[in-house]
Amino acid sequence: MAKxxxxxxxxxxxxxxxxxxxxxxxxxxxxxxxxxxxxxxxSEHLGPHYYNQGVRDAQTLFQSKLEDVVYEIEKPILD
Structure with a gap:
């Protein structure tokens, strides 16, 4: 990570x-x-912890949104 x-x-x-x-x-x-x-x-010693938590929070949000999108675009399977 850059300074x-x-x-x-x-x-x-x-x-x-x-x-x-x-x-x-x-x-x-x-x-x-x-x-x-x-x-x-x-900044040097604590900043990376805040940054990494922000990345994890964003990852969780994106994963949740992706699951919603996949659910919306799936085609129903008819028997």
Missing amino acids: IEFGKPLRDDLIHRLSRFLDRELDCEASALQAGFLLDFI
């Missing part, structure tokens, strides 16, 4: 949100640099 890369505006926003979360919820101040390192860690 997750965010554009600068999105990355800056995510860093700001992460820094604010750390301060408000954990009473831990983090600089933009520190929050950026944490974002990189989360």
Whole structure:
């Protein structure tokens, strides 16, 4: 899987949100640099788990839809 890369505006926003979360919820101040390192860690180590779960969810949905389509296009067998 390719490394997750965010554009600068999105990355800056995510860093700001992460820094604010750390301060408000954990009473831990983090600089933009520190929050950026944490974002990189989360992206690298947790991101693939979220991605893979999304792939599995999509696979389940597609499989269900495929079964519906197959049922709809099957021809009835007359005795």
